[in-house]
Amino acid sequence: MTIGVIKQKGGVGASTIARMIAVNYAAAKWQVKIADMDTKQGTSTRWNGRRLANEIKPVLSVEQFASVSSAIKQSSNFDLLVFDGAPHSSKQTLEIAKASDLVLIPTGTSIDDLEPAVLLCHELKDKKINMDNVYLVFCRVGNSLVELDESFQYLKKSGYNFFNNVMYEKTAVRRASDDGKAAHETKYKSINLINDALLENIVNKLTSLM
Numbered sequence: 001m002t003i004g005v006i007k008q009k010g011g012v013g014a015s016t017i018a019r020m021i022a023v024n025y026a027a028a029k030w031q032v033k034i035a036d037m038d039t040k041q042g043t044s045t046r047w048n049g050r051r052l053a054n055e056i057k058p059v060l061s062v063e064q065f066a067s068v069s070s071a072i073k074q075s076s077n078f079d080l081l082v083f084d085g086a087p088h089s090s091k092q093t094l095e096i097a098k099a100s101d102l103v104l105i106p107t108g109t110s111i112d113d114l115e116p117a118v119l120l121c122h123e124l125k126d127k128k129i130n131m132d133n134v135y136l137v138f139c140r141v142g143n144s145l146v147e148l149d150e151s152f153q154y155l156k157k158s159g160y161n162f163f164n165n166v167m168y169e170k171t172a173v174r175r176a177s178d179d180g181k182a183a184h185e186t187k188y189k190s191i192n193l194i195n196d197a198l199l200e201n202i203v204n205k206l207t208s209l210m
Contacts, residue, residue, distance in 0.1 A: 005083060007106055007117070007120070008105075009116050033060075033062070048180065049180075050180030104137050140167065172186040
């Protein structure tokens with residue numbers, strides 16, 4: 001199976017989502033690989049270096065790729081390939097979407113985040129991507145329930161799929177990432193439970209596709 005985590009802009013939590021998914025399936029004894037497509041920053045690659053240095057289990061395979069085709073060539077060696085896409089809509093973004101069974105587009109709750117995410121959905125739709133398997137994911141959400149509800153309404157009007165569970169902006173998640181841990185591996189059970197709920201949405205969707 002292949003999951004593509006793509007975005008129109010940086011800073012919306014795409015790497016955080018990709019890593020959480022990968023850790024979850026690796027813990028379930030799947031052979032998992034993260035294809036880090038951001039060759040300039042390599043955020044997930046550096047994160048995995050910290051994970052290995054701190055001897056955190058499960059151990060993941062993370063590799064940087066300059067092309068989608070190079071990553072796909074290795075997919076037969078793994079049960080799950082997770083694309084951590086580079087920012088900005090590009091030819092590579094479309095290639096990831098075409099190659100993926102499930103496409104996730106992380107977004108924040110501000111218009112600055114929502115508009116680019118919806119525009120990316122428009123582009124995918126124009127390119128004949130199956131939008132039934134494309135989901136917007138709310139990440140780095142603030143504490144305002146009013147703002148979150150307004151964001152839900154915005155996406156409902158767009159007509160695109162999104163998950164009702166969200167990932168909140170928490171210092172504990174950033175601290176966990178600093179140590180090479182995923183967003184559901186923080187020191188706080190309450191935060192892990194919230195992020196596990198979002199993760200369950202993703203797992204259920206992927207399972208339905210299987």
